[in-house]
Amino acid sequence: MIRRYTILLLIPHLGGGGAQRVIAQLARSLPCERFDVHLGVVTRSDLPGEKLPPCVRVHRINAHRVVFGVARLVRMVREIGPDLILSGMFHLNFLVLLLRPLFPLTTRILVRQNGMLSAGPRQNTRLERLLYRVTYPWAEGIVGQTSAMADEMKRILGSKARIHVLRNPVDVDNIRRLTERKTSQWADGGPHLLAVGRLSAEKGFDLLLEAFVTVRVEHPEARLVILGEGPERNLLESRCSALGLASWVRFAGYVSEPASWFADATLLVIPSRTEALPNVLLEGAAAGLPIVATPSSSGMCELIQGQAGIWLARDIASEALALSLKSALSTLRPGERFPHTWLEPFDLPEAIGKYEASILQTLAGVSG
Numbered sequence: 001m002i003r004r005y006t007i008l009l010l011i012p013h014l015g016g017g018g019a020q021r022v023i024a025q026l027a028r029s030l031p032c033e034r035f036d037v038h039l040g041v042v043t044r045s046d047l048p049g050e051k052l053p054p055c056v057r058v059h060r061i062n063a064h065r066v067v068f069g070v071a072r073l074v075r076m077v078r079e080i081g082p083d084l085i086l087s088g089m090f091h092l093n094f095l096v097l098l099l100r101p102l103f104p105l106t107t108r109i110l111v112r113q114n115g116m117l118s119a120g121p122r123q124n125t126r127l128e129r130l131l132y133r134v135t136y137p138w139a140e141g142i143v144g145q146t147s148a149m150a151d152e153m154k155r156i157l158g159s160k161a162r163i164h165v166l167r168n169p170v171d172v173d174n175i176r177r178l179t180e181r182k183t184s185q186w187a188d189g190g191p192h193l194l195a196v197g198r199l200s201a202e203k204g205f206d207l208l209l210e211a212f213v214t215v216r217v218e219h220p221e222a223r224l225v226i227l228g229e230g231p232e233r234n235l236l237e238s239r240c241s242a243l244g245l246a247s248w249v250r251f252a253g254y255v256s257e258p259a260s261w262f263a264d265a266t267l268l269v270i271p272s273r274t275e276a277l278p279n280v281l282l283e284g285a286a287a288g289l290p291i292v293a294t295p296s297s298s299g300m301c302e303l304i305q306g307q308a309g310i311w312l313a314r315d316i317a318s319e320a321l322a323l324s325l326k327s328a329l330s331t332l333r334p335g336e337r338f339p340h341t342w343l344e345p346f347d348l349p350e351a352i353g354k355y356e357a358s359i360l361q362t363l364a365g366v367s368g
Helices: 018-029 066-080 090-098 122-138 147-157 172-180 205-218 233-242 279-286 298-304 318-331 341-346 348-367
Strands: 005-011 035-043 057-063 084-087 108-112 141-144 163-165 192-196 223-227 249-253 267-270 291-293 310-312
Touching: 005 018, 005 066, 005 090, 005 348, 018 035, 018 108, 018 279, 018 348, 035 066, 057 066, 066 090, 084 090, 084 348, 090 108, 090 122, 108 348, 122 147, 141 147, 141 348, 147 163, 147 298, 172 279, 192 205, 205 223, 205 233, 205 318, 233 249, 267 279, 267 318, 279 291, 279 341, 291 298, 291 318, 298 310, 310 318, 341 348
Parallel strands: 005 035, 005 084, 035 057, 084 108, 108 141, 141 163, 192 223, 192 267, 223 249, 267 291, 291 310
Antiparallel strands: none
16 A cells, blocks of 8 residues: 655745745645645745645744744644655745754654845845755755756755755646637737736836836837836836836736736837846746846756747846847847757656656665
C-alpha cells in the first residue's frame, strides 16, 4: 500500500504575487491520493484568494504581518503534524527555519527561493546573505526556479547545499482557453501594450511610462494597460498624468486571471528592475504573446535571450526599453503569436511531476 504523506504548503497570503500563485497551483495540482495537502496562509489580504479543490484544507492565521503570527504558526504546525513543509517566500522561509526546533521532530522542510540576491537592493545583500548562511542549511532542500538561482545559492551556502531546480508550474491549456475566449478588454486604437505586476518600485512601471511617451511618437494610437495593485499606484497615476498619458494608459487594478487580457494584446511588457522569473512571463508565453522585457536577472536572461518573439532590452532604463518596444512594434504583424517552445518544461504535468518527485525524494532520504 502506498503511503499518503501530509504536506503543509506555507505562504504569506493568497492572491497577487507570483510566489503565491505558484503555491496555489501546487495546492491545486499535487495528487490528493498521494498527499494530504494543507495550505497555511499567514497574513490577512484584501485580495481574493485562489480557487482550491475540496481535498485541500486551508488554515488562516490572519496575522497583521508574518512575524506577528509566530505563536499561531507553531500551534498550526503541531496540530497538523506534517511530514513535510514547503515554504514559499524568502522572509517566511527564514522564520520557518528559525522556528524549526519547535516543530515535530519528524517534520522536514523544503524552502522555495523566490528571488536572487544579486538582483536585490545592494544595501540588503549583506544582511540577507547572513540570514541565508545561518538558516538555509537547516532545510532538507532548497527549491530554485533556474540554474542561475541554484548557482547563487551554492556560492552562498557551499557546493554541498541540497538544491532542486524546479520550474514554476504553468497551466498552459487553461491559459490558452482563457485567451481563446476572444472577449476584448481593450478600448479602440492600438497597438495594445499589456503589463502585469505589483505596483512597486522593483517592477519598473515608471520606466515603462517614460518609455511609452517615446513609443507614442511613432504609434500615437497605442494604448497601455497595467494590471495590478501596490503601494506606488498613486505615484504612478500622478506620473502618468504629468507625462500627458492619462488618456492612453489604464490602471486596471488586480485581476485574478491576467490571461483574460491576452487575446487582443499586441505584446506583453515586463519592465522590471529586479526579478527572479516572473509568472506573467510564463503565462504570456503560454498564450504565444510577443514579449518585451528588461534584463532584470541572469536566470531570466538565460531562459529567453535570443528566443523568437522576445525583445530583451540592452539594460534596465527607459531609453533601452523604448528602443526594444519600437523594434518589436515595427516588426510584428497584427495579432502575431509565437510558439515559445522553451516553455515546455514549465507545462503543468511536467513541472508538477518534478515537484512531486523532489518531495518524495526528500521524504525518502529522511526515512531511509
